[in-house]
Structures are given as C-alpha cells and as structure tokens.
Amino acid sequence: MVKTQGVVHFSLPVTDLERSAKFYSELLGMKIIQKAPRMVFLKCGDDYFILAKDTPVKYESLEKTPVHHAFKVKAEDFEPAVEFLKQNGVKIFHTEDRRDGVFWGRQAYFLDPDGNKLEIHDPQGMGVSVD
Numbered sequence: 001m002v003k004t005q006g007v008v009h010f011s012l013p014v015t016d017l018e019r020s021a022k023f024y025s026e027l028l029g030m031k032i033i034q035k036a037p038r039m040v041f042l043k044c045g046d047d048y049f050i051l052a053k054d055t056p057v058k059y060e061s062l063e064k065t066p067v068h069h070a071f072k073v074k075a076e077d078f079e080p081a082v083e084f085l086k087q088n089g090v091k092i093f094h095t096e097d098r099r100d101g102v103f104w105g106r107q108a109y110f111l112d113p114d115g116n117k118l119e120i121h122d123p124q125g126m127g128v129s130v131d
Helices: 017-027 075-087
Strands: 009-014 031-036 039-044 047-053 069-072 094-098 103-111 117-126
Touching: 009 017, 017 031, 017 039, 017 047, 075 103, 075 117
Parallel strands: 009 047, 069 117
Antiparallel strands: 031 039, 039 047, 094 103, 103 117
16 A cells, blocks of 8 residues: 555646636735746645646536535635635635535635636534544
C-alpha cells in the first residue's frame, strides 16, 4: 500500500487561463504563485491548486453533479463572502447549513467561468469520526 501523506495540489480544467486566474485571485482571494503557458499555480491558505488549460468536463447538469471543489472560509467571513460573490455577478445556486453527512456547516455552491462547481464552506465539525 502507498502511504500518502496528504494532497499536494489538484487541478481544474479551464478554457481561458487569464479569465480564470482573475476569477480565482480577485473574487476568491487566492494568490497566483506562478504562470506557465498551460497552467496557473495558485495558493489557497496552506494548500495549492492548478488551473490547467484544457476542455472542462461536461456534466448533464452542472448544478446537480456531485463533483465539486470546496474551499474553507472563516465563520465570520461566510455571509460577507456570499454577498460579495453575488455583487460580482456570481450566481449562488444552493446554500445550506448541513447537520448530517460528513462535512457539517454552512455551504454555498456556485460555478466558475468554465462551469466547474465550487463551494465555500464554513466548517463546523465532522459527522464521522476520523482516526
């Protein structure tokens, strides 16, 4: 068995690197750490992810697919973040304060410019024991 230690990064497919870099840096507050011809490397808290120039995966329903990427926000930043996104033309298509399942807390779902489903999450606990 491979004993993984964590996640180094994940990648999202995007069609327009500049547009997506602007969305993730200016609206979601991530730091651009490097640009390459087909990738933009970003830092989010202590984590990293990559915008990769490619054709995004298409789903029957972008809003209903379970495939998404969640980003943590502080409890006091959740509501202002939702309002900021709305004021900047981002449609929030689902919010909830989950008290079942694995990840509990307030969640707001929206799409990036390429239709990647994203979530901001105010983590308030776990619904399972993780040891």
